[in-house]
Amino acid sequence: MIEVYNTLTRRKEKLETREPGRVSMYVCGPTTYNYIHLGNARPLVVFDTVRRYLMYKGYQVTYVQNFTDVDDKIINKAREEGEDPLALAQRYINEYFSDADALNVMRADNHPKVSEHIPEIIELIQKLIDGGYAYNIDGDVFFEVRKFKNYGKLSGRSLDEMQAGARVEVNAIKKDPMDFALWKKAKPGEPSWPSPWGDGRPGWHIECSAMALKYLGAGFDIHGGGYDLIFPHHENEIAQSEAATQEVFARYWMHNGFITVNKEKMSKSLGNFFLVREILEKFPGEVVRFYLLSTHYRSPLDFDDQKIAASQKGLERLKNCLNMLREALEDNGVGEAANEHDRQFSEKMGRFKEAFEKAMDDDFNTALAIAVWFDLAKEINVYLNKLKTGKTRVSLELLREAEELFTTFNHVLGILNEAPDSGKILLEENTSADNELVEKLIELIIDIRQQARKKKDFDTADAIRDGLKGLGIIIQDTPQGVKWKKQR
């Protein structure tokens, strides 16, 4: 049984989907006027992991993530750069995919854009006007919050409370200060579309309602996004959608916590943000993803290089385990019927699988799931050590089982997105011909070092090892021979 923390009820609830065996998800995507920063990346990775786990559990998942490609910030940026707003937005959509790919985020089943859903948006606004929930003032259309009796149910606040606050926007033409724009009258030089209320463009909130309703329909299962979207964005989505359809909009609302820097929210306005691609220059995408999943998704996660570096070391441990496991599987010297010790190992693996699922069932507790993954790695290492010390042989069948479990965990979390180092170099920047040459050169150097070691000339051997390490080539002398890999 999967339990999900629902912002709407502020408690964990059993996941009961609209249709048995199917899950429909909508996650708010970025406004594409810049490269994404780490704070933007967290929901991508978090909800991608939710999706992967649901798929692992056998659900057929329909996953929709929008792009906001019509927006004030895009228009302003385009004006500054003298570029067409939609072209600029499309450029950053392409860049978004480059970052998302590096973080091993699966493509959504649909990536709708605002600019391609104007008719649906207009239709929805018209429905709201017809139903008496919205009003047109000289080409601007507003949603009338006082007409929607449940306004505030998601964010847990009342209209009266909010208006007691000092920072409510003052706009004389609105009936109520909290009323929000559904349709904005066109201004010169801005992208606009014809509508029954004159040329204009959609307000921010209506797009998600229109697109979610189009692709998933009312009453879809999970709506996700960052904590800061609860109010006003998601509150307004609920108001619009439920006013228009008279049905529940989404069953479960999930919100991820913030990335912080020195405990303060990472945000553009504070200027304390780090672009995903800046971080990727220092750390591989798999490390960034692992780091993002090392804390429960609802908790804040403080970012700095030391913390990611610690994650990198931890992930290294898991990769070493998988490398050794695969080496053992390639070694045809193993293979023997299971004995008592093997049976214990097998039982432990069964328990790890249960523990992993239990952790993920509990509101997608990836931090706990990762701990189970480490436990599995340790047991595998212990088992493999039996082989190395020659005290006993290990069962090939159990090694395969262990590898399968390891890769299952990995696939659910989506961490390691390529074949782990097999001792072979990965020089992505170079041509394969260069790769081959470099490999041969390294092997030649290692041969020379081995000759020095045979002669007990350890000064030379160590100098070579240190020198290679300085170049990022790690040498390991093992009972099975010399191994080397490129440090990543």
Added chain:
RNA sequence: GGCGACGUAGCCAAGUGGUAAGGCAGAGGACUGCAAAUCCUUUAUUCCCCGGUUCGAAUCCGGGCGUCGCCUCCA
């Protein structure tokens, strides 16, 4: 001002009534020519503080202190 979240070892971080997971860093040991990797042992009598409930609390309740967030665009 209103609403909300959080405070667990040097650092990160699980754990919401039954006697403190896991990772990083540190210490000792095994293995190694030395390393690396791996394994073993070890590192919080205690979970911000003070009261209370309970046979029993990191976990529940009350108060305090501290940090952060939302209420305006923000993931």
